Amino acid sequence: MMSDTATLPPGFADxxxxxxxxxxxxRERYEKRLASxxxxxxxxxxxxxxxxxxxxxxxDRFDLQDLPDDARxxxxxxxxxxxxxxxxxxxxxxxxxxxGSADLEMVREPPL
Amino acid sequence: xxxxxxxxEGSWTEHYPGLGTGPxxxxxxxxxxxxxxEIDTIFKKEWLCVGRVxxxxxxxxxxxxxxxxxxxxxxxxxxxxGTVRAFYNVCRHRGNKxxxxxxxxxxxxxxxxxxxxxxxxxxxxxDGSLTFIQQxxxxxxxxxxxxxxxxxxxxxxxxxxxxxxxxxPQQTLAEALSPLSEGLAGYPxxxxxxxxxxxxxxxxxWKLFIDAFVEFYHAPVLHQRQAxxxxxxxxxxxxxxxxxxxxFSPHSMVSSWGGMSPPKDPRMVKPIxxxxxxxxxxxxxxxxxxxxxxxxxxxxxxxxxxxxGIDSFLVWPNFMILFWETGWYLTYxxxxxxxxxxxxxxxxxxxxxxxxxxxxxxxxxxxxxxEYAFQDANTLEATQTMIESEVVDTFMLNDQEILCRHHHAAxxxxxxxxxxxxxxxxxxxxxxxxxx
Numbered sequence: 301m302m303s304d305t306a307t308l309p310p311g312f313a314d315x316x317x318x319x320x321x322x323x324x325x326x327r328e329r330y331e332k333r334l335a336s337x338x339x340x341x342x343x344x345x346x347x348x349x350x351x352x353x354x355x356x357x358x359x360d361r362f363d364l365q366d367l368p369d370d371a372r373x374x375x376x377x378x379x380x381x382x383x384x385x386x387x388x389x390x391x392x393x394x395x396x397x398x399x400g401s402a403d404l405e406m407v408r409e410p411p412l
Numbered sequence: 413x414x415x416x417x418x419x420x421e422g423s424w425t426e427h428y429p430g431l432g433t434g435p436x437x438x439x440x441x442x443x444x445x446x447x448x449x450e451i452d453t454i455f456k457k458e459w460l461c462v463g464r465v466x467x468x469x470x471x472x473x474x475x476x477x478x479x480x481x482x483x484x485x486x487x488x489x490x491x492x493x494g495t496v497r498a499f500y501n502v503c504r505h506r507g508n509k510x511x512x513x514x515x516x517x518x519x520x521x522x523x524x525x526x527x528x529x530x531x532x533x534x535x536x537x538x539d540g541s542l543t544f545i546q547q548x549x550x551x552x553x554x555x556x557x558x559x560x561x562x563x564x565x566x567x568x569x570x571x572x573x574x575x576x577x578x579x580x581p582q583q584t585l586a587e588a589l590s591p592l593s594e595g596l597a598g599y600p601x602x603x604x605x606x607x608x609x610x611x612x613x614x615x616x617x618w619k620l621f622i623d624a625f626v627e628f629y630h631a632p633v634l635h636q637r638q639a640x641x642x643x644x645x646x647x648x649x650x651x652x653x654x655x656x657x658x659x660f661s662p663h664s665m666v667s668s669w670g671g672m673s674p675p676k677d678p679r680m681v682k683p684i685x686x687x688x689x690x691x692x693x694x695x696x697x698x699x700x701x702x703x704x705x706x707x708x709x710x711x712x713x714x715x716x717x718x719x720x721g722i723d724s725f726l727v728w729p730n731f732m733i734l735f736w737e738t739g740w741y742l743t744y745x746x747x748x749x750x751x752x753x754x755x756x757x758x759x760x761x762x763x764x765x766x767x768x769x770x771x772x773x774x775x776x777x778x779x780x781x782x783e784y785a786f787q788d789a790n791t792l793e794a795t796q797t798m799i800e801s802e803v804v805d806t807f808m809l810n811d812q813e814i815l816c817r818h819h820h821a822a823x824x825x826x827x828x829x830x831x832x833x834x835x836x837x838x839x840x841x842x843x844x845x846x847x848x
Contacts, residue, residue, distance in 0.1 A: 326608075326778070349683065349684070349687070352684075352687045352688070353687060356768055356769045356772060359767075359768030359769075360767045360768050360769050362768075364765060364766070364767055364768055364771060367768070371768075375768050375771070375772065378772050378775075379772065379775045381684065382684070382688070382772070382775050382776045382779040383779055385682070385683075385684040385779075386779070386780075386783050389682045389683065389684065390682070390783075396783050396786040396787060397787075398787065398790055398791070399786035399787060399789075399790045400790045400793070401790070401793075402612065402614075402785075402786045402789040402790040402793075403612060404610045404611070404612045404782060404785065404786070405610060405611050405612060406608070406609075406610055407609040407610060407611055407757075408607060408608065408609040409608050409609075409778075410606050410607065410608065410771075410774075412771070
């Protein structure tokens with residue numbers, strides 16, 4: 301779990317208000333999605349999408365195994381955007397429609 | 413109208429006379445007695461995949477696997493010779509579970525020099541032999557050589573670890589998997605070590621989730637909102653037709669076209685997919701280990717169609733491997749927990765990413781997969797409860813659902829035979845030994 305004040309690289313200060321989406325595990329990212337309103341996710345999506353290509357270009361300059369903390373935070377925010385994109389682009393609600401009580405336990409995920 | 417050619421008989425199903433075309437009873441998917449027969453004649457007699465060798469990186473690496481359907485627990489370990497072995501997870505002293513952490517019913521993994529029982533400290537070497545008894549002199553007539561861990565048949569195919577609870581398996585692993593064992597050999601499974609593993613308890617019979625994943629007829633309908641409006645309308649009006657179906661009873665496969673790798677028209681895909689170059693079909697850019705010039709194993713893309721996107725193999729009885737044209741693979745395993753309940757396990761396996769962009773493309777492929785799995789899993793619970801209502805006792809299966817029909821039929825044949833049958837009524841008779 302990151303603090304709410306995860307630092308971002310210079311040049312990405314406009315994303316500071318969304319740094320609380322820099323979360324270490326898929327489970328945390330998914331739960332933040334479920335706990336967010338559509339307005340909150342739309343704002344995150346609208347802020348991130350125009351910067352996504354630059355985020356990846358910035359992170360691609362480093363060895364993936366040795367990302368500086370601020371770049372790693374950006375990449376984790378991009379992973380959160382993966383989660384938030386479904387409610388925004390497809391579902392118009394945080395949960396997958398008709399998914400009821402279905403849930404998944406993450407047994408193993410690649411570390412970052 | 414068929415967009416892809418079917419066999420000369422006019423349908424995939426009739427290509428296998430004896431499989432039938434009529435409505436099918438689903439009593440096999442909730443009847444408790446039948447479920448127990450499946451356990452006894454299939455799950456306790458077949459080779460079952462429990463994971464990949466990459467999980468056992470070092471000497472002494474181990475993991476446990478719970479088989480509540482057999483009231484068993486297994487420990488799988490790499491011994492000093494590098495051999496993968498499996499044992500029942502029970503101490504020979506007084507029956508305590510040997511390997512567990514915190515909660516005895518939860519699976520665990522780790523690395524050890526030997527196994528040591530938490531209860532009275534009996535110790536076992538990685539090859540299962542008993543090496544130490546606390547206060548051995550207090551016991552009577554001890555023969556340590558006869559008190560090793562009880563072995564479970566264990567073998568490895570292409571890096572997949574299988575166990576068989578039958579003390580004398582009917583077939584070797586290679587025989588049991590044939591012809592998949594030869595026809596899928598050589599795929600670079602071992603290079604695709606960037607793995608996501610998820611699991612979920614689903615309130616449906618194990619066969620119902622297999623049904624859901626061996627047909628794509630449902631995809632344009634159940635998952636239509638996952639595509640853009642324009643694309644989903646098109647998919648719904650066309651429906652789904654497979655490129656090829658083949659039965660290797662009791663195994664089977666379906667080959668399908670696939671969408672975006674990369675998509676021909678950017679309007680087909682959602683904005684984030686364009687930016688990340690990824691989607692349901694995985695990252696659009698193939699990893700070097702699966703480039704266009706590499707020969708695929710002979711059973712992949714059997715129709716040699718240029719629109720080929722995915723092959724899905726059911727490895728009897730409860731394991732599936734899905735090969736994506738884009739160069740990654742999925743596995744599904746279904747463990748029966750009761751007539752109306754099973755444990756679903758899945759892995760997504762990619763080549764290790766070389767940079768953040770590749771890593772993000774894989775993360776998005778995982779995210780997308782999971783959205784689909786949620787839809788699939790919950791629908792199964794809706795199906796399970798209604799077939800159990802017995803308002804309707806037989807159900808319609810179309811030609812694109814041949815593998816559902818086949819899987820239920822293959823289960824029926826094995827339950828009837830009490831073990832792996834030597835032949836199936838819908839399959840051509842095996843060539844006789846003298847070559848006639």
